[in-house]
Amino acid sequence: xxxxxxxxxxxxxxxxxxxxxxxxxxxxxxxxxxxxxxxxxxxxxxxxxxxxxxxxxxxxxxxxxxxxxxxxxxxxxxxxxxxxxxxxxxxxxxxxxxxxxxxxxxxxxxxxxxxxxxxxxxxxxxxxxxxxxxxxxxxxxxxxxxxxxxxxxxxxxxxxxxxxxxxxxxxxxxxxxxxxxxxxxxxxxxxxxxxxxxxxxxxxxxxxxxxxxxxxxxxxxxxxxxxxxxxxxxxxxxxxxxxxxxxxxxxxxxxxxxxxxxxxxxxxxxxxxxxxxxxxxxxxxxxxxxxxxxxxxxxxxxxxxxxxxxxxxxxxxxxxx
Amino acid sequence: xxxxxxxxxxxxxxxxxxxxxxxxxxxxxxxxxxxxxxxxxxxxxxxxxxxxxxxxxxxxxxxxxxxxxxxxxxxxxxxxxxxxxxxxxxxxxxxxxxxxxxxxxxxxxxxxxxxxxxxxxxxxxxxxxxx
Numbered sequence: 214x215x216x217x218x219x220x221x222x223x224x225x226x227x228x229x230x231x232x233x234x235x236x237x238x239x240x241x242x243x244x245x246x247x248x249x250x251x252x253x254x255x256x257x258x259x260x261x262x263x264x265x266x267x268x269x270x271x272x273x274x275x276x277x278x279x280x281x282x283x284x285x286x287x288x289x290x291x292x293x294x295x296x297x298x299x300x301x302x303x304x305x306x307x308x309x310x311x312x313x314x315x316x317x318x319x320x321x322x323x324x325x326x327x328x329x330x331x332x333x334x335x336x337x338x339x340x341x342x343x344x345x346x347x348x349x350x351x352x353x354x355x356x357x358x359x360x361x362x363x364x365x366x367x368x369x370x371x372x373x374x375x376x377x378x379x380x381x382x383x384x385x386x387x388x389x390x391x392x393x394x395x396x397x398x399x400x401x402x403x404x405x406x407x408x409x410x411x412x413x414x415x416x417x418x419x420x421x422x423x424x425x426x427x428x429x430x431x432x433x434x435x436x437x438x439x440x441x442x443x444x445x446x447x448x449x450x451x452x453x454x455x456x457x458x459x460x461x462x463x464x465x466x467x468x469x470x471x472x473x474x475x476x477x478x479x480x481x482x483x484x485x486x487x488x489x490x491x492x493x494x495x496x497x498x499x500x501x502x503x504x505x506x507x508x509x510x511x512x513x514x515x516x517x518x519x520x521x522x523x524x525x526x527x528x529x530x531x532x533x534x
Numbered sequence: 535x536x537x538x539x540x541x542x543x544x545x546x547x548x549x550x551x552x553x554x555x556x557x558x559x560x561x562x563x564x565x566x567x568x569x570x571x572x573x574x575x576x577x578x579x580x581x582x583x584x585x586x587x588x589x590x591x592x593x594x595x596x597x598x599x600x601x602x603x604x605x606x607x608x609x610x611x612x613x614x615x616x617x618x619x620x621x622x623x624x625x626x627x628x629x630x631x632x633x634x635x636x637x638x639x640x641x642x643x644x645x646x647x648x649x650x651x652x653x654x655x656x657x658x659x660x661x662x663x664x665x
Contacts, residue, residue, distance in 0.1 A: 412566055443566035477564045484563045509564060516562035 232379035234387070237318040244327040249353030249362055250274070253331045255369040256281045263366060264288050264296025267348035268304060270364055271333045271392040277308035295346055298335060298388060306414040310392045311426055313399045313410035317387030319379055321401035322361075323354055328400035330391045334363075337384030346385070395426030404434040411443055420450035431460075436467050438474025445481060458485050476502045476509040480516050487520045495520050 253274045258266040265281035272279050287304045288296040305312035315321050325332050332351040339345030353362035361378045365371040391399045407430040415423035427444035434440055441464035448457040461482040483499040502513035
C-alpha cells in the first residue's frame, strides 16, 4: 500500500516536471550550439556569501578589479545571511559598470552568453514554501546536452540541466542581470531595461561616461524618448550643448516618436535654446505644450514662464536687503 | 566646538549661490528619472529621503547594528539606489520576514532530497538529477 502511494506521488511529480519556461527555447536561433566563457574568473563562496562571490565574478569579467571580500560590506547582510537583489544591482555602478536586468526567459539568457556576457542569476534552490535563495553566474551552455554551465557556490564548473535550472530560476521570478561597461549593450534587454540600468549608472557616473552608455542604447532604440532625454541630459551635463541639441532635434524628427515623449523632448530643447538666448525659437516650441492638456503641461508652463522672465527687462536692483 | 559655527557658515556661503544657479538653469528641464517615473508624482528623491530619515532613528540604527550593518554603509547603499529601487526597497524591508528558515530546512530535508533527484530542485551538491 505504502509503495503504491509513493509511485503515485512520483508519477505526479514527473508529469508536472517539464518547466514551461523551456518552451522559450523552441524559437531559439542564431546562437552557437555550445558556448563557454572559460575566462570568467571563479570565486568560491565563503559561508553564505554567494552574493559577493557572484557579484565579484561578473564585475571582474567586465574589467572592474574587486574581490568578494571587498564587496561584503556593500551587499551582504550578515544576520539575514544573504544579499538583497536591489543591492546587488546598486553595487554595479559603483564599480563603473552598468547593470541591466535581462528579460525573464531562458532564450534571452543564452543570447547573452552567446554574446560573451556572463549572467548573474538568482535561483531558489529549495521549494517555493521553503526557499533557499542562491546567486550564481551562468558562463555557458551546451544545447545538445541541454545543460547550463555555472560558477556556483564552491563549484567552479557546475553543469545543470536546462530543466532543473529553469525550475530553480523560475522560483526567483527569473531574476538575472548582466554587468557591462557603458557603451556595450546587452544582447537581449529592451529599451525599458536599458533605461533602468543607465539611469542608475548615470546617478554616479561622470556625465561623459553616462552619455556613452545612453548613446549606444539610443542608437538601438531611436524612437525611445526616455533614452533620448537621458542622452541629451548627459551631454548637457558634460557641457556639450551642441550635441545635446542635436540629439533632441534628431529624435524629434522621428515619425514614430510617441506624443508624450515628443512634448518632453520639445520642452527640454526649449530650455536649451532659451539658455543660449534663442527665446523666440524656444517659446514657439513650448507654447503649444503649455496650452494643451498633456502629461508635461506643467513643465512646459514652467519653461514658458522662465523664457518670458529671461526676456523681460531687468528689474532695478533692490536698494536694501 | 567653537569652530563649528564659522565653518558651517562658510560652507553655506560657498554652497548657496551654487545651488541657486543649478536650480534656475534646471528648473524646467525634464529629467530622465521623471521620464522613467512618468505618471508617478512621488519622486525618487522623496523615497530616498524617506529611507534615509528612517535610517537615522535610534531603533533602526540599533536594528541595523544587530544585523551587522554599519549605518554609514547603509546610507551609502541608499544613495546608490535608483528612484524606482528606492521605492521598492522601502516596501521590501517592511515586508521581509525577520526570522530564519532553519526549522523549515530540517523539516523538508527528505522532501528536498527526493525532489533534487527528480531534478525539481538543487539543494544538495551530492545529488545527481535522474532527468
